[in-house]
Amino acid sequence: MDYGMIGKIEKAKRYAQERSRVHFDAFTVTLEGENNPHTVRYDRGTWTCDCDFFQTRGRCSHTMAIEMILEGMLPVVETV
Numbered sequence: 222m223d224y225g226m227i228g229k230i231e232k233a234k235r236y237a238q239e240r241s242r243v244h245f246d247a248f249t250v251t252l253e254g255e256n257n258p259h260t261v262r263y264d265r266g267t268w269t270c271d272c273d274f275f276q277t278r279g280r281c282s283h284t285m286a287i288e289m290i291l292e293g294m295l296p297v298v299e300t301v
Contacts, residue, residue: 240294252283259283266296 236242247264254272261283262269268284275281288295 243294245291245295250287252286254283261287263287263295 245263247262249260249262251258252261260271268280268288269275270281270283272281272283275284
C-alpha cells in the first residue's frame, strides 16, 4: 500500500470518529421489515416510508429505527 493511501485511511478514521462533521441532506434506505422490505427516505428533515402505517400516522417503526441508528447525526426537527 502506498503512503498516500495510508494517509487517507488515517484521515478517514479520524473523520469517522468526529461524527459532528457529517450532515445528511437526503438519503434512501431499504429496511428489511418482518414481512416486507420498506423504502425509507429522508430529505432535508422530512421522513417518508412506503408502509401503510406511515401513510396514516406520518411515523412508523421503520423511520424510527433509522432515526435511532443515526442518533446525534441528524438535525433535531421541532414538532408542533
